[in-house]
Amino acid sequence: MDDKIKEKQLEILKKRVRNIPDFPIPGIQFKDVTTLFDTGESLKMLSKVLVDEYRNKGITKVVGIESRGFIMGPIMALELNAGFVPIRKPGKLPADVFEEEYEKEYGIDKIQIHKDSLSPDDIVLIHDDLLATGGTMFAAYNMIKKMGVRKIYVNFIIELAELEGRKLFPENVDLTALIAFDL
């Protein structure tokens, strides 16, 4: 895609993200991505710019993080001729799982993935809607790294740049966010 067209489309999409102050608790500026999905034109534009980055990377699996990573994740997988694999909260996946713990603001959380969902030949794109502190995605990245795949790409629609979540990741990790907000 032409860089100028892409820039213009990203501007349009950024304006469409709805900010909800004090949700779910006071002090949080919640970035509502549902307003990017609610017309065919917007959904198509978003999927095009998301996928554009990864067309020639040989991605074989898109991994989506529950639950907002389950919206664009499968759309990207379809566009890239890749499979889709879910990462879920504990107790949801029925077959044998690997799991990874990570610290949240209040206490410890856990994510899981099916043990047989990825193979050493896979080139993986992990997708979630938003990078805040980075804890969730970093746990997903570490879990998949331990499974031993060929390469891991990391992708978000939105990044809250001031929280510096990307600093959690080693510098050589290919991490892309389409739209940056200060907070």
Ligand code: AMP
């Ligand atoms: P984190 O692990 O801190 O990077 O948090 C990322 C997860 O929390 C993502 O799956 C987001 O959906 C959600 N999240 C965190 N902060 C926000 C926010 N300000 N607006 C919308 N979603 C958020």
